[in-house]
Amino acid sequence: MGIGGAEPEAPGPTAMPPVAYFSPEFGVSEVIPQYSGGLGVLAGDYLKVCADEAQPLVGVGLFYHHGYFHQRLDQAGWQQESYRELDPSEFSFEPVAGEGIELPLGDRLLRARVWRQLVGSVPLYLLDTNVPENADDLRGITDRLYGGDIEHRLRQEILLGMGGMRALVAAGESPVLFHSNEGHAGFLILERIRHLVQDESLTFEEAVEAARAATVFTTHTPVPAGIDHFPMELMARYFQPFCDSVEIPLERLMALGHFPGQAADAPFNMAVLGLRVSGHANAVSRLHQQVSQHMFHGLWPNLFQQEVPIQAVTNGVHARQWASPEMAHLLDRYLGPRWDVHAAVDWSRLRAVSKLELWDARQPGRRRLVAEVRRRLRAAESSRGVPEEELTWTDEVLDDHALTIGFARRVAEYKRGALLFSQPERLRRLLLNPEHPVQLIIAGKAHPVDDQGKHIIQALAQAAHDPQLRRHLVFVEDYDIAVGRMLYQGADVWLNTPRRPMEACGTSGQKAALSGALNLSILDGWWDEAFDGDNGFAIPSFEEELDLGRRDHLEAEALFQLLEDQVVPRFFDRDEEGVPRGWLGMVHQSLATIVPLVLGSRMVADYIRQLYQPAAAATALAAVDRHRGARRAVAFADKVRGSWPEVSLRARGFPVRGLARPLAYGSERVVEALVRLGGLAPHEVEVQLLHGPVGADGQLIAPRVEMMSVDEGTANGHHRYLGRMALVTQGPYGFTVRVLPRRRNGDGPPAEIPVRFAEPLRLLR
Numbered sequence: 001m002g003i004g005g006a007e008p009e010a011p012g013p014t015a016m017p018p019v020a021y022f023s024p025e026f027g028v029s030e031v032i033p034q035y036s037g038g039l040g041v042l043a044g045d046y047l048k049v050c051a052d053e054a055q056p057l058v059g060v061g062l063f064y065h066h067g068y069f070h071q072r073l074d075q076a077g078w079q080q081e082s083y084r085e086l087d088p089s090e091f092s093f094e095p096v097a098g099e100g101i102e103l104p105l106g107d108r109l110l111r112a113r114v115w116r117q118l119v120g121s122v123p124l125y126l127l128d129t130n131v132p133e134n135a136d137d138l139r140g141i142t143d144r145l146y147g148g149d150i151e152h153r154l155r156q157e158i159l160l161g162m163g164g165m166r167a168l169v170a171a172g173e174s175p176v177l178f179h180s181n182e183g184h185a186g187f188l189i190l191e192r193i194r195h196l197v198q199d200e201s202l203t204f205e206e207a208v209e210a211a212r213a214a215t216v217f218t219t220h221t222p223v224p225a226g227i228d229h230f231p232m233e234l235m236a237r238y239f240q241p242f243c244d245s246v247e248i249p250l251e252r253l254m255a256l257g258h259f260p261g262q263a264a265d266a267p268f269n270m271a272v273l274g275l276r277v278s279g280h281a282n283a284v285s286r287l288h289q290q291v292s293q294h295m296f297h298g299l300w301p302n303l304f305q306q307e308v309p310i311q312a313v314t315n316g317v318h319a320r321q322w323a324s325p326e327m328a329h330l331l332d333r334y335l336g337p338r339w340d341v342h343a344a345v346d347w348s349r350l351r352a353v354s355k356l357e358l359w360d361a362r363q364p365g366r367r368r369l370v371a372e373v374r375r376r377l378r379a380a381e382s383s384r385g386v387p388e389e390e391l392t393w394t395d396e397v398l399d400d401h402a403l404t405i406g407f408a409r410r411v412a413e414y415k416r417g418a419l420l421f422s423q424p425e426r427l428r429r430l431l432l433n434p435e436h437p438v439q440l441i442i443a444g445k446a447h448p449v450d451d452q453g454k455h456i457i458q459a460l461a462q463a464a465h466d467p468q469l470r471r472h473l474v475f476v477e478d479y480d481i482a483v484g485r486m487l488y489q490g491a492d493v494w495l496n497t498p499r500r501p502m503e504a505c506g507t508s509g510q511k512a513a514l515s516g517a518l519n520l521s522i523l524d525g526w527w528d529e530a531f532d533g534d535n536g537f538a539i540p541s542f543e544e545e546l547d548l549g550r551r552d553h554l555e556a557e558a559l560f561q562l563l564e565d566q567v568v569p570r571f572f573d574r575d576e577e578g579v580p581r582g583w584l585g586m587v588h589q590s591l592a593t594i595v596p597l598v599l600g601s602r603m604v605a606d607y608i609r610q611l612y613q614p615a616a617a618a619t620a621l622a623a624v625d626r627h628r629g630a631r632r633a634v635a636f637a638d639k640v641r642g643s644w645p646e647v648s649l650r651a652r653g654f655p656v657r658g659l660a661r662p663l664a665y666g667s668e669r670v671v672e673a674l675v676r677l678g679g680l681a682p683h684e685v686e687v688q689l690l691h692g693p694v695g696a697d698g699q700l701i702a703p704r705v706e707m708m709s710v711d712e713g714t715a716n717g718h719h720r721y722l723g724r725m726a727l728v729t730q731g732p733y734g735f736t737v738r739v740l741p742r743r744r745n746g747d748g749p750p751a752e753i754p755v756r757f758a759e760p761l762r763l764l765r
Helices: 038-052 136-142 150-170 188-200 204-212 233-245 248-256 270-276 286-295 327-337 347-352 356-385 392-396 424-431 450-463 481-488 508-514 548-571 579-596 600-646
Strands: 018-020 057-062 072-074 081-084 102-104 109-120 124-129 177-181 215-218 280-283 405-409 438-443 472-474 493-496 518-522 537-538 648-655 668-675 685-693 704-707 708-715 718-726 731-741
Touching: 018 038, 018 150, 038 057, 038 109, 038 124, 038 177, 038 600, 057 150, 057 347, 072 392, 072 450, 081 248, 081 450, 102 150, 102 233, 102 438, 109 136, 109 150, 124 150, 136 150, 150 233, 150 537, 177 188, 177 600, 188 204, 188 233, 188 600, 204 215, 204 600, 215 600, 233 248, 233 450, 280 286, 280 600, 286 327, 327 347, 327 356, 327 548, 347 579, 356 392, 356 472, 405 481, 405 548, 424 438, 424 548, 438 481, 450 472, 450 537, 493 508, 508 579, 518 548, 518 579, 537 548, 537 579, 548 579, 579 600, 600 731, 648 731, 685 718, 704 718, 718 731
Parallel strands: 018 057, 018 177, 057 124, 177 215, 215 280, 405 438, 405 493, 438 472, 493 518, 518 537
Antiparallel strands: 072 081, 102 109, 109 124, 648 668, 668 718, 685 704, 685 731, 708 718
């Protein structure tokens, strides 16, 4: 195999083509702390699902010798971080044959060992720079996950992307597609470009086109501040040799990480790189798709926002490792042993589960949670020097029968872990009610440099040490996969309070739902599309309130009202057998509607259908006959640039015979467009009719797009196109026509695709 990838063939209608899946972190197991939170745990789940289904996927990441930190709180509740030296030999990793890889790093040579970890049948390749041949600073590149300064991060991302491509070669892997899970691995495209230029004799632009077809990019970031940006000075230091090797100026490389019109010396944006050089891209929930289309609309300024080519594939989870044994056994009995990997299960069979069976399946998880929290709490207090005789109270913490609310996630300000604590007296009444006992268990880590997050943890920890509350409120230290699993399986309610729409997806509530917990959440991320009114509780969101303090107050008020008026009363509304039948009706609905949505097998199937299959087909077209498709695409783009100034059009609508006035819903209209194509031919463009409701600003709102057909040429050099539309809404309605170049490779439209509109917008009513 070369770094350009295997010679592609169009796969079958449902098969996954061979894929290399790059991620900066993989949460495969709690004993291998190579993850910090949701991104890594998702990547680990992705590998496990693909292993269950024997999919042809390999993972590529880094081996961090200190992993991610272990958390403990001091007497004041302030987070302290510690790191343990990790030895790959502890984990039965296998070294890939040979001496590893070598990679230019600016004007230096970096060496890395490559380890193979088997995740079921899926190999995960991890690069490790802690080798004697490297100088100390280079050995430290893979020291910690998300540690160090911006230059350290750049070095890690060069190793992950460009070094990861070389690791695949060393391992003898031949993927067809390259999937970058977030922008951290985006530099993989540069290594593929280098290979295509130097070994396949393509120009830089042809290499970009060829590599783009085979690249898939997933964005997980709903805010620009969460994206890596690298200053031009660092880019010059580390990438000038690359630019020289592919014969381009540094400014051309920098443009791949810029929005249109940005200054040449603006910081290099890794998400922009990922979108520019990927033929297919996705967000991780439907709501996040809309957020991403808005955030990156500037890359496609001539398209409508909803046309920005970022699809939605909602995250899922590896169900078997998260569901409680009791709930998994129940699902096995009623749905069959393959419920976790087979999306075609008849979920209506869950109706046969009795409420008593469901209630009995829920109890052991809560008991295990209470016992383990007591054990951990006692150990944490003892580590802070509290004498043994003063720890007897920890044996009385929590109640096996209380309504248990779980909240565990990375601690960041927008996640609002302290929202419940904004009304302390109300929380106190909730937790200290002897007739309806409620308890709250919290876990989470703040990034080591995030003092704001650490202050939130400190406030939570101090509240948990209140002598009155400490038997009902616990902060569990050192949140990891094991702590999360314990909470998911034991909680009755899973609380999630992000500031909408800043949660890209979030999967903790998905995992809790697998064991029968009900979600109590802001309608953000995955919950926005999963909530149906009966399968959990939705906290109202006040996004129109611009004052964040006021907004938080309103949403806290709504949260407490839900807890006081609906959640707590329903849980404690018991029949003569002590069973909360109304509550369990909601659990039934949650299992039947949420579990099919959150299965990792559904997520993988969506990736295959929406991204991998089209990308494989586009790759085959681009690569045929030594990349003839890519060469033609670049030549066509050059032709379009030369001809586009001459392209013009005008359009008019006229009634279909017998059309009555006034124009009503369902009425039809024929549209004629006269298009001057300059040096382009009709088969090289698409002429499209756009129609729909018109907003107060005079612009079309989410217009429908209809292809127009060429009718005949005219003497003055125009081509006549015809289209037909039906008015599909009431109120102000309009249409326009546009022309754009036709894409033939099957991938998404490139950034800054030229578009010409007929002016002005035509109003029909």
